[in-house]
Structures are given as structure tokens and as C-alpha cells.
Amino acid sequence: MDELIIATKNAGKAKEFQQFFAQLHIRVKSLLDFDDLPEVEETGTTFAENARLKAETIAELLNMPVLADDSGLEIDALQGRPGIYSARYAGEDKDDEANIRKVLEEMQSVPMENRTARFVCVLALAEKGKETVITEGYCEGKIALHPAGENGFGYDPIFIPEGYTNTLAELDPSVKQEISHRRHAMDQLQALLQQRKD
Numbered sequence: 001m002d003e004l005i006i007a008t009k010n011a012g013k014a015k016e017f018q019q020f021f022a023q024l025h026i027r028v029k030s031l032l033d034f035d036d037l038p039e040v041e042e043t044g045t046t047f048a049e050n051a052r053l054k055a056e057t058i059a060e061l062l063n064m065p066v067l068a069d070d071s072g073l074e075i076d077a078l079q080g081r082p083g084i085y086s087a088r089y090a091g092e093d094k095d096d097e098a099n100i101r102k103v104l105e106e107m108q109s110v111p112m113e114n115r116t117a118r119f120v121c122v123l124a125l126a127e128k129g130k131e132t133v134i135t136e137g138y139c140e141g142k143i144a145l146h147p148a149g150e151n152g153f154g155y156d157p158i159f160i161p162e163g164y165t166n167t168l169a170e171l172d173p174s175v176k177q178e179i180s181h182r183r184h185a186m187d188q189l190q191a192l193l194q195q196r197k198d
């Protein structure tokens, strides 16, 4: 495999995948590089269903290997919300700042020790004529009291990974590349592909 499509319209994700695959000498394009492709509706009830849906729909349309990522933030004090609805938690327009405000408001009265949360990433690699490969990865941490930092995307300014005192948006992007949910799901994917020998 020397070229791969990432079925995402999220620029933050696309950038992280570009960096992962550059190390593997695989060229990647995202849906942001095509202007005639539809946004796949995420009608699944799990990360895995949505990842499979995005990967298989685009692989069918383009007849190329396609990787999709469905991911989100699960907060224990909010019974796992925003979960699969992370991108649109505060509304259809996928506004990261509004999503962060909503989470912080809902957690106003939750003390630090109960602010545990995890990022979840499920990857699906679809290729015509082959069984779709699904992997998952997690990054454990806590929800900060206030947003801090400029790096990354989404909820990174309020997510403090386990073992750190800063948010993912304050840490150097190379740290996120090493410890993220997406990295762990990528490592598992690479291991499975090596077993499959392609």
C-alpha cells in the first residue's frame, strides 16, 4: 500500500494521520482534498459502526483503500457523554469552543478527583475484496477546570492526560503523537496489517 485515503473532513485528524503515515512512507489524502465527495452520515450507535460506515462507503466510491476514524471523549461524571456525539455536542455546526463550554458547565460542581475521562478512537480500514479491519485505542486522563493551550483540536484544551499536569493542547504535538488514543489504535492496526502481510 503506497497511497491511502483518510475518510475524514476533520483537519485536526487529517494532520495527525499525515504525520503517522509520513513515517511509514505512505502518502495520504483526506476528504478535504476532494470537493465532490459526500459527508457520510454517522447513523451508527457505536464508534465501530460509524468508523466502518465511513470507511466502507468511501472505499466503494473511490475503489481505493480507505481508513476512517470515529473518535470521541467519554467523561465518567457525565455517564460517558459526549461519547459518539463529541463533534456535535453543542450543536450541528461542530463548534469546538461551544462543545468545551458545554462540558465545563455540566461539570461545574465536579471535583478534580471525579473528573476522569478517556479519549476513544476506533479505526476502520476498508478495501474492496478484503475484510474490513477494525482497531481501537484509548487515552486516559482528566477534564481540566479551565481550557488552556493552543495545540491540537476538539477537546484537547481541557484534557489532561494521565501522568501529566498540562492539557494536550499545552503539550508539544509530539507528545500527543506518542500517547494518544489515535496512536494506540494506529499501533494495533499496523500490527494486524503485518500479520496479514500487506
Ligand SMILES: O=c1[nH]c(=O)c2ncn([C@@H]3O[C@H](COP(=O)(O)OP(=O)(O)OP(=O)(O)O)[C@@H](O)[C@H]3O)c2[nH]1
Binding pocket: 007, 008, 009, 010, 013, 042, 069, 070, 071, 072, 073, 086, 087, 099, 119, 152, 153, 154, 155, 156, 157, 159, 180, 182
Ligand atoms: O480534543 C480532541 N482530541 C482528539 O484527538 C480527538 N479525537 C476526537 N475528538 C472529538 O471527537 C470528535 C470526533 O467525531 P468524529 O469521529 O465523528 O469526527 P468528525 O466529525 O470531527 O470528523 P469526520 O472524521 O467524521 O469527518 C471530534 O470532532 C472531537 O470533538 C477529539 N478531541
Ligand SMILES: [Mg+2]
Binding pocket: 042, 087
Ligand atoms: Mg464525524
